[in-house]
Amino acid sequence: MRVLEPRAEPDGGGCPVMDHDFSRQREMGTYWTLANELRESCPHFYNRYDGGGYWVFTRYDAVRDVYKTPEIFSSESITPWEPDPVYRFVPTQLDAPEHIKYRRILNPWFSPTAMAAAAPTMRKICRDYIEPLVPGGSCEFIGEFALLYPTAAFLSVIGVSIEHAEMFADWVDDFFSGFGGDPAGLERMTKALGDMRVFWSEQLADRRANPHRDGDLFCYLLTASVDGQPIDDEVMLDMCTVLTLAGLDTTRAELGYMFHHLALHPEHRGQLLESPQLIPLAVEETLRLYTIIFGDGRKVTRDTEFHGVQLRKGDMVYALVSGANRDPRHWERADEFVIDRRRNNHFGFASGPHRCLGMHLARREMQIATEEWLRLIPEFELGSDAQLLERGGGSMMALHQLPLRWEVRP
Numbered sequence: 144m145r146v147l148e149p150r151a152e153p154d155g156g157g158c159p160v161m162d163h164d165f166s167r168q169r170e171m172g173t174y175w176t177l178a179n180e181l182r183e184s185c186p187h188f189y190n191r192y193d194g195g196g197y198w199v200f201t202r203y204d205a206v207r208d209v210y211k212t213p214e215i216f217s218s219e220s221i222t223p224w225e226p227d228p229v230y231r232f233v234p235t236q237l238d239a240p241e242h243i244k245y246r247r248i249l250n251p252w253f254s255p256t257a258m259a260a261a262a263p264t265m266r267k268i269c270r271d272y273i274e275p276l277v278p279g280g281s282c283e284f285i286g287e288f289a290l291l292y293p294t295a296a297f298l299s300v301i302g303v304s305i306e307h308a309e310m311f312a313d314w315v316d317d318f319f320s321g322f323g324g325d326p327a328g329l330e331r332m333t334k335a336l337g338d339m340r341v342f343w344s345e346q347l348a349d350r351r352a353n354p355h356r357d358g359d360l361f362c363y364l365l366t367a368s369v370d371g372q373p374i375d376d377e378v379m380l381d382m383c384t385v386l387t388l389a390g391l392d393t394t395r396a397e398l399g400y401m402f403h404h405l406a407l408h409p410e411h412r413g414q415l416l417e418s419p420q421l422i423p424l425a426v427e428e429t430l431r432l433y434t435i436i437f438g439d440g441r442k443v444t445r446d447t448e449f450h451g452v453q454l455r456k457g458d459m460v461y462a463l464v465s466g467a468n469r470d471p472r473h474w475e476r477a478d479e480f481v482i483d484r485r486r487n488n489h490f491g492f493a494s495g496p497h498r499c500l501g502m503h504l505a506r507r508e509m510q511i512a513t514e515e516w517l518r519l520i521p522e523f524e525l526g527s528d529a530q531l532l533e534r535g536g537g538s539m540m541a542l543h544q545l546p547l548r549w550e551v552r553p
């Protein structure tokens with residue numbers, strides 16, 4: 144990292160200009176440490192890395208206000224290193240008034256009630272992935288569980304056969320190799336997007352030929368309308384792609400960090416075994432402390448002053464969620480895992496109108512995974528002393544691998 148000359152601000156004050164590459168793979172935990180350092184050294188700075196440049200807001204209050212004012216911070220682009228992306232994700236990149244029309248269609252499918260109804264099936268899927276691992280005494284948690292279980296759970300929730308889980312897990316992995324700005328991954332990313340689209344087009348054609356299936360998101364979307372018109376095929380394919388990309392990689396990443404924590408903290412495993420009602424709180428604390436969202440991008444819609452910075456229309460900003468979620472100005476014991484933390488208003492699922500559509504699904508998946516894993520494998524530890532690596536925070540952080548081991552009971 145280099146700190147460059149201060150950029151003049153309208154009030155005459157200086158704002159640091161830096162040159163950070165947020166896309167690189169680093170040792171696990173480095174991105175949260177970096178976010179802490181950035182937040183404590185400056186409330187905002189201008190990051191020049193990657194050509195265009197963008198403003199970074201590092202503290203809780205500013206991140207909250209970015210999310211709270213979507214009329215100034217548009218979702219037209221959420222990746223500040225790519226202000227004019229070639230793709231358009233629905234509903235992610237839509238602003239008001241279009242955005243809510245699509246959320247109204249999708250929200251009921253992923254509501255708390257719908258997810259409660261889906262829980263028994265998810266639990267069965269979860270057990271089916273864990274049970275075969277138990278006698279082996281070890282596993283590579285990410286590849287053998289965290290990628291596959293949320294994928295299968297998600298497919299079952301939208302009515303697609305879970306036999307496709309492995310194929311989806313590969314696509315999602317390939318996509319995120321390019322999303323964080325790493326040019327080496329771009330080719331894999333583009334191919335994965337193309338393959339996924341072909342799959343969804345075939346599913347769509349199949350539902351047109353065989354409509355009226357219960358519990359099938361496609362059949363539901365085919366009957367939905369926006370402004371009195373059926374949803375356009377292209378938009379429907381966009382929506383499916385977003386659901387896939389937003390839902391699968393994220394949950395595997397959070398599961399990875401949560402189980403890394405539990406492997407290192409037998410006292411927390413003990414508490415969860417003794418008091419399972421703490422599991423939802425522990426999931427929430429994972430989403431705060433081990434947030435996988437390094438930052439979230441927005442595009443400025445008009446000239447405005449924001450938290451001491453003169454922003455211009457078209458500027459990109461990056462709300463440093465990882466900084467906000469550990470900001471000691473907002474949180475007590477900000478850097479600690481407080482297993483029974485109450486009023487945990489973190490930004491792990493963002494905030495404002497784009498707050499994660501799938502948060503009730505993700506929470507359920509994580510809660511069920513914890514319950515079932517601890518039931519079948521109550522004691523476990525890291526399977527290796529090797530340094531763990533995480534994918535760059537430019538997209539979302541994720542552990543590549545997590546070896547775990549446990550004693551096999553006779």
Ligand code: HEM
Pocket residue numbers: 221234235236246253385386389390391393394397435436439440490491492493496497498499500501502504505506
């Ligand atoms: C632990 C897992 C998850 C995390 C940490 C997570 C995080 C997020 C975040 C931070 C956003 C806001 C992005 C932005 O505004 O720029 C978001 C949006 C979204 N998430 Fe999730 N997510 C998770 C799981 C899921 C799942 C399982 C689904 C599947 C249904 C899903 C679907 C979506 C969709 C469709 C959006 C766009 C919502 C909108 O723009 O209105 N997510 N998620």
